[in-house]
Amino acid sequence: MFACRYPATMTARYSIPDSSFHRVEEMIKKSRFITTMAHAPSVEAAREFIDRIRAEHSDATHNCWAFQAGPPGSTAHVGMSDDGEPHGTAGRPMLNVLLHAPVGEIACVVTRYFGGIKLGTGGLVRAYAGMVKVGLDTLPVxxxxxxxxxxxxxxxxxxxxxKRLLPEYEAVVLEEAFTVDARYVLEMPEERAEGLRLALEEMTNGTVLVELLQEEHAQAAMSH
Structure with a gap:
């Protein structure tokens, strides 16, 4: 028996942005809105991206942002900013859209160049949320x-x-060694590991030895 090193509630596979930079642009009542998105696997990566876009558009009226640096829907590592827009009209609507999207590990900046026509509170919420949706609609993942x-x-x-079992569980052989017994190191999606263990125990009548490796021990496993 082994214990998985990832929580049982963690999503084992999900969509993430497939590029470091994705951008769309629209005019809304003469204001120019630019949505820029990127992969953000960590809070640090999200903040670095946001700082980069804010520097690029330092002359903009607002650079509002939101990020969700985890699996889709997770609120463990999130952030947002209205960047001078009325409270709750930009960052929160943007984050809400990200949290309801089937994409994880994503950061988004919506840049606004004011065009002279005020949108009002409701109009701002619709504009910022809408610009995130437009970005997501065309985002490569x-x-x-x-x-x-x-x-x-x-x-x-x-x-x-x-070896016949391995394709069914998306497992690949990383290393193998043959001494008294046959020893293998496999890699597979986390959610497949328990099923493979049960199948191996059934196949061998419980004589197989199975251990889930921690990363720091994986490379040393075949040296014994």
Missing amino acids: RERIVPVQMEVVLDYSAITLF
């Missing part, structure tokens, strides 16, 4: 898979059946 590594030790007689 890719799948992020949370991987784990597993060490498996089994009898030589079980190797053929063992």
Whole structure:
């Protein structure tokens, strides 16, 4: 038996931005709105991106921003700013859109160059939330898979059946060694690990040894 090093409630695979920079632009009642988005795997990465866009558009009337540096819907690592717009009319609507999107690890800056026509509180909320939605509609994404590594030790007689199981659990062999027994280090999506362990125990009548490896021990596993 092993214990996974990721919480059971953590999303093991989800969409993230597939580029470091994505931008869309619209005119709303003569104000120029520019949405810029990027992958933000951490709070630090999000803040660095925001600082970069604010520097690029230092002459703008506002650079409002929001980020969500985790799986979709997670509020553990979020941030937002109205950057001078009336309280609650920019950062919060932007963050709400991000939190309801099927994309994680994302930072967004909506830059506004004021065009002379005031939008009002409701108009600002609609404009900033709408600009995030427009950005998300065209955002290139890719799948992020949370991987784990597993060490498996089994009898030589079980190797053929063992290897037939691997594709079903999206597991790949990273390393292998043959001494008294056959020893493998596998990598697979986190949510597949428990299923593979159960299948291996059933296949070998419980004689297999399975250990989920911590990252710092994964590379040393095959040196024994």
